[in-house]
Amino acid sequence: MTNGRTSDIVVIGGGLIGTAVAFGLRERGLDTVLLDEGDVALRAARGNFGLVWLQSKGAGLREYTSWTRKAVDAWPGFASKLRDVTGIDVRYRRPGGYHLCLSDAERDKRAAMVARIRPGQPHDARTVMLERDELKARLPFIGPSVVGGSYNPLDGDCNSLALFRALHEAYSVRSGDYRPGQAVRRLLRGKGVYGAETAEGTWWAPKVVIAAGLGLVDLGRQIGVGPVVHPQQGQIIVTERVKPFLDVPISQIRQTPDGTLLVGDNSGGETYETPTSLSVMHHLANRAVRMIPELSDIRIVRSWVALRVLSKDGAPVYQEAPDWPGVFFFTAHSSVTLAPMHVTELSRWVADGAIDEEARAFSTARFS
Template sequence: MSHSSPCPWLIVGAGLVGLSLAYGLARRGARVTLLDAGEGEPRAAQGNFGLVWGQGKGLGMSAYADLSLDACADWRPFAEELCARSGVDVGYRGGGGVDLCLDHAEAETRREEYAVATRARPDYAARLGVEFLDNRQLAECLPGIGGEIPLGSWSPHDGACDPLALVQALHLACLSLGVEYRPGWRASRIDALASGFEARSVEGWRARGERLLLAAGLDTARLGAPLGLGAPLSAVRGQLMVTERIALAPRLPTPQVRQTRHGGFLCGETHERVGRNLDTTPSMLTAIARDSLRIYPFLSAARVVRAWAALRVMTPDGCPVYHASARYPGAYAVSCHSGVTLASVHAGRLAGALLDDRLETDFAAFSATRFALAVTA
């Protein structure tokens, strides 16, 4: 099956990152073809907690710290516009979030991290607005929290959404804007042509684009290397579990446990480097359950209805990659593990920078060349 007529933009990868960028380009009037490997491929959104989060992001890279807070600030209008276009409410709730410390040692480390950040960048610390809450204060915003939890850091910028609803909304919005969506299309290779680029699938299908955007998750490194878009990406497994539905209460989200808008409690915060293994393990699920019960002892009466694992894409420094090929102008790669938080920026500023070919100036700090420079140094 051959498609010889090139589209201005060819996006390989239809996860949260690819969908957000397709939506952002299309809402600016660009014609986009979006290639989706299909449901058989692991999707990071399946293991996403749905947090829209600024705390702790980019403490080692100021550009990422600022970008995360910008993304949080853009999220409400982004969600409202997306709902208007798609008819899907993504369940966004702002108003702040709390990152819990489960013991006093972790609490001291957290305080020191933010003290260092404040000394290094007082303007950023003031903008982030972190407040430390003791157990009594935590009980006011996290009803039912256990008495063993000594501390939590609160920031007004944080919030949460329904990540699967976000995928659905982006998909429908893309279709409404005329994005050509091709499901079941896993790219096996991408070639640079005399004019533009051509992707080939494992079935022999072909798709062409005048400009190429790689957002293929863990396959980005393999597909992008021949085009000068290689980046050192690795898989990080996260195991999660969800409880039966419980009466909703006004609790702020946390990265450790949060109640979804449907009532179930989503539990889990594992970061395992085990390749592409998607197994769940009794030891990790036991640890998740133990920590969740320390946070919310009342969950001891709740049934766990599902446990699963998913893979996230991680760079060596944990920060996004927004890279333009020096060898083949018009080819770009985007990779990150914060697809929910950064969705507003990807559909906004990043899509604009790509369309106007300003990626290397507006997002210079996120180029994959930083890894080569680090090795050289």
């Protein structure tokens, strides 16, 4: 054991949440060590769809709607700040976003969800259901199978790999201490400090942030917290580049500014396995072509499966461990969308040593 040191805060997990929080902590001038296990599997941070999405957030937890609204409002300033600090353009755009339905049953289900969220949504950012004719007027390329859909004017997307790179770069520009290849296997208690033990050493700090994605299952157990998250497979297919025609994101299909189309419209199994499936590809491609028939001539160039990090109700969990004061655990399925809040608010809570009263709704107490 040759490594390890004492700092103000140890952040475990260099994915989307951990890196955002670590950057925020460095912005506050705190001596921060960011430990990451490494790319042993396709992490959610590298395999997601890149939506910055409000329209479906909060069906089970109203506070999730307003939290996401704050994130969406913060996004333009956040994207320019990342560009100023790192020179990286994360290609954020907010043209509004759609979700398309291919049957009456899908449309009714969507309408019921939109109705559940509606009371929590501010007037200027309400998700609305649109009939086929209205959709066709706005998106002339949709096929005859589309029966309706939903729309929110504040939805958008970004290049999520650029976002991930920008967060790491911003942390580095702010002289953050990043240690890749450090899987934390044990959490230790010392006098007024906690230790994060890896094969190479132990990193000590009075405060620890666990932002380890699915790694929270094991680390949580060590601090007396039951399973908070579970995996869910998500497969995405990527096409060859074609002339840009889709300048608004649809939750199931988006086109990047360089012409690539991404299709991702499935909820796979609750397993840690990540093989791609031909039948899922077929299902995704088939639905995409029914939504936009022109896609039938476009070639698929690759596909991947990444694991969603889901809580029981799909909403974020932000909490200080009851029996380990100073140890915080953070997880959220929509951490592209919520990145600005993770940089500013989560880092402030950790710096202050307490989670804001208004964010207490995100504790695990809601599950009991």
